[in-house]
Amino acid sequence: MGPVPNVTRADAAQFVRNPLAFIAERWTPTQRTVQQAALISLVMTCVIVVTGGAVRLTGSGLGCPTWPKCTDESLTATSEMGFHGVIEFGNRMLTYVLCAAVGWAIITMRAQKPWRRSLTRYGWAQFWLVMGNAVLGGIVVLVGLNPYTVAAHFLLSTALIAVATATWQRTREGDDEPRPLVGKAVAQLVWALTGVTVLLIAVGTVVTGAGPHAGDSSDVPRMNVGAVGLDWEGVTKLHAVLAWIVVTLTFALWFVLKAVDAPRGPLNRTRDLFLILLAQGLVGYVQYFSDLPEVLVGAHMLGSCLVWIGVVRVLLSLRERPHATVDVPRPVSSDQLTSA
Numbered sequence: 001m002g003p004v005p006n007v008t009r010a011d012a013a014q015f016v017r018n019p020l021a022f023i024a025e026r027w028t029p030t031q032r033t034v035q036q037a038a039l040i041s042l043v044m045t046c047v048i049v050v051t052g053g054a055v056r057l058t059g060s061g062l063g064c065p066t067w068p069k070c071t072d073e074s075l076t077a078t079s080e081m082g083f084h085g086v087i088e089f090g091n092r093m094l095t096y097v098l099c100a101a102v103g104w105a106i107i108t109m110r111a112q113k114p115w116r117r118s119l120t121r122y123g124w125a126q127f128w129l130v131m132g133n134a135v136l137g138g139i140v141v142l143v144g145l146n147p148y149t150v151a152a153h154f155l156l157s158t159a160l161i162a163v164a165t166a167t168w169q170r171t172r173e174g175d176d177e178p179r180p181l182v183g184k185a186v187a188q189l190v191w192a193l194t195g196v197t198v199l200l201i202a203v204g205t206v207v208t209g210a211g212p213h214a215g216d217s218s219d220v221p222r223m224n225v226g227a228v229g230l231d232w233e234g235v236t237k238l239h240a241v242l243a244w245i246v247v248t249l250t251f252a253l254w255f256v257l258k259a260v261d262a263p264r265g266p267l268n269r270t271r272d273l274f275l276i277l278l279a280q281g282l283v284g285y286v287q288y289f290s291d292l293p294e295v296l297v298g299a300h301m302l303g304s305c306l307v308w309i310g311v312v313r314v315l316l317s318l319r320e321r322p323h324a325t326v327d328v329p330r331p332v333s334s335d336q337l338t339s340a
Contacts, residue, residue, distance in 0.1 A: 024111040034112050035171045037105040041126060042164040044101040046305045048094050049157050052137075053301040055091045057294040061145045061215030063088030067138035095134050102126045105167070116175055122167040129160040145216055147209030147223045154205050158308055165312040174323030181263050182318050186256055190315055193249040197311045200242040201304060206230065207239050212292060236288065243281060246307075250274045253314070269317040273310035280307055 029037075055061055063077070063084030064070035070077050070089050077085035106123035109116065133156045140149045180187070206223060210230040214220035223230050254270045280303035287296035 020110040028113045029108045034108045037108040038168040038171045041101045041105045044098045045164045051091050056215035060084035060087035067141045145220045151205035169316045173321040176322045178319040203239045247277050265317045269314045276310045
């Protein structure tokens with residue numbers, strides 16, 4: 001091993017002022033490292049959504065009855081709090097793992113050469129969404145798992161997944177102006193698919209908010225209109241209708257892309273989305289007709305993440321962003337030197 005370089009007072013001051021710039025001056029990650037960091041961030045975002053669902057499905061939503069501490073006297077779960085306290089506090093700790101994953105992604109993006117400022121902004125957008133959702137999660141606990149705040153918590157996580165997916169995609173492309181790969185009509189069809197998917201996910205949160213899995217063993221209120229509870233069966237059927245519309249639009253999109261001989265990228269992403277939708281629909285119907293077993297509800301939540309990732313990938317596949325070309329001056333010939 002070589003000698004450890006001395007860290008001067010000036011180095012320490014520079015690190016304190018701008019640690020990201022300090023690291024970027026001394027380390028250059030490979031392109032593969034940047035892509036892997038973005039992918040890890042996306043995976044961890046999905047993991048914390050699924051584990052958050054596990055908190056609700058095990059009735060551990062108030063396992064830690066307050067926030068940011070677990071109890072008024074303890075920062076962590078205590079043995080007296082039992083299984084529910086462990087589950088709830090464990091999910092809170094995963095927030096720090098997610099923050100570390102997003103932080104690592106930001107560091108690799110900032111240290112990449114050349115520095116892509118637009119890519120770093122995507123990383124910071126993820127960070128602030130994580131922070132906002134952590135605060136909202138605390139509010140969910142403080143208001144006793146109010147179903148409207150629980151729905152908002154999930155929808156903000158959905159926004160985080162969209163940004164994380166876009167970040168991962170941007171690490172695999174350049175910074176040139178985007179070039180469309182399909183016509184305007186096809187792009188409009190994809191935007192319609194995206195809009196209906198957003199509505200599908202939003203109605204899914206209403207199904208959850210009106211359904212039997214309240215998140216705690218105590219009497220947690222469910223969504224209602226005025227003093228009247230929502231018709232859970234009716235909302236569930238609306239959710240199923242929207243799901244079939246998304247499936248139909250996806251199949252129509254695949255058919256149109258085949259008809260216009262579109263590039264393989266949009267075709268493959270649409271095919272992947274169609275297969276994910278079929279699997280998600282199967283899980284949805286099985287859980288509905290088997291009285292909502294917790295394991296299948298959790299699988300359906302994971303499927304919701306994968307469906308949304310699939311839709312965002314289809315949307316991003318409609319254009320390409322080549323890597324910028326750098327004009328390298330040609331060497332001067334000996335004849336040119338002589339004539340000069």
